[in-house]
Amino acid sequence: MTPTEMEHRIVRYGDLRPCKTAFIDAHTPGSDQKENFTIIGGGVSESPDQHVHIALAHGFNIGAAGQPPKCRNSLHNHRTAEVFFVLKGRWRFFWGEHGDAGEVILEEGDIFNIPTNIFRGFENVGTDYGMIMAVLGGDDAGGGVIWAPHVIEDARAHGLVLGNDGKLYDSKQGQTLPDGVDPMPLLTADELAQVDTPSPMQVVGGYVRRYLDMVALAQSGTPCKVIGAQGIIRDKPGFEIDLLTRASARTQPHRHDRPSVLMPVKGHWRVDYEGGSATLAPGDTMSVPENLDHTAVPAMTGEAALYHIIGTDDAAGPTWKG
Template sequence: MFIVHSGHWRLPFGPNKEDGSIVIGPGDVASVPIHMFRGFEKLDEGVGFLFTVLGEDNPGKVTWAPAVFEAAADHGLKLAKGGRLIDTSQGDYTLQDVELAEATGDDTAAELKTPPMDKLRQCVVAADAMTGNPNSRLAMEGVEEAGVITPVATDDGFKAGPISGWWPHGFNVRRLTMSAGAYIPQHARAEVEVIFVHSGTLEVSWDGGAIIMGAGDTLSVPVGLPHAFRNTASVDLVAFVVRGGDAPGLPQFVAGVPMI
């Protein structure tokens, strides 16, 4: 899963980039299915930043297309198991005690078929197509929470979609928007919560402490920790929140704070 923080990108598909592509820009989200070849091309000048989430604690290893091995060999590069590229242009001494990866065979490559482009387009949500969910328990004055990746309907009021996928994700992605001064009272989560600030400023506070997050910052909130959010800046905050599991539960607000 890729959230574009900066830059414009083309994601080409297929072992030789022959199966089509999609273009994504700042604020867009794309979830690329497993077991297919994909690549990344930065289309504009300047530094690009993709925030990426891989499913499960051990996401496995990369399978390189056959053409990658051929191109690497032409430049004196060898691929070690684990994905490390080794430059042998100055001699093979760097290969000592290194186990090289075997080139991807044609049979293996043929099994990693690219889905039809109409299905792949269902795996992308443009920034301007994300809409707040009024049923979100975080929806209150100046606060919107939009579903982005929701594999199944959840206990906290989100329907499946707009990206649900036909492969396992193991997490949800939401876009949190807060206007200047907006506040979400202390609440706790029973699942992992990772916050990535796309633009603006976010204060995350808890009993005895607080931090200020700016654009590009990432925070993993400890499970069960009561915490509050506040937009302390004069401009809107846009943050993406990754929630662990296919169906996150309701936020548990601190006693005395009404459920909105």
């Protein structure tokens, strides 16, 4: 593969193209300044304005959310996995239909494998613009987002209506629902009763891992298996995630039988591949083609850590409890 061909599989942090109208809460005060990014795959955006950087199927989606301080993402649910790691800033994640069932604060490098079938939201509680990177299960990311009823009602009060076709219609721009399209129905009481409300101990103890703890585990010379059947978060969401550090970087060329993704969180990383090389910085995302020999090692002295994501044959469905 030539360097020119590979550059088309690298999305640089500075080249990310945001969408500010991706979801139903785009006009709701407190959520109207967020930016959504779809890096790999179709994502779950409800807006035709969403730019997709790499459309190739990987078995999972890669996205990101950027938000200024005090901006929040409204409470929603997914049918498949949603995993976040913090790239920049400090973030509060909260869950429950009204966001009052529990919360956890994540710092840079921390990772959160949010269980399926719970309402979740997140807020930038830092002092500067923050960025979190996301991995969503499945090529179609589970068919979209399920919103808490009050989110849909709040959005309607500010001019945005979600149709049952999964698309947004903005009355502020003179848009109305097309013939044959009805508003997305609110979840019924029976449907709401089927949504899980785990305790803070269950969520934080089972699905959150701290960056420094993972770095310590990766100092043994092998990557820290973060998410997987044998991971420190035991789950099979249709992909696996490892954390590599300087001590656990693989210096021998290797390949995978399916595409993989490299996402630095600390330091610069040099990726040598058959045909060329590239240097990645935090916030960059690189899709490595299947069956391509490559290595990834820190390019400079100092702290270095990188998340590696690869698909598996497991179904991208409800959280696995093995």
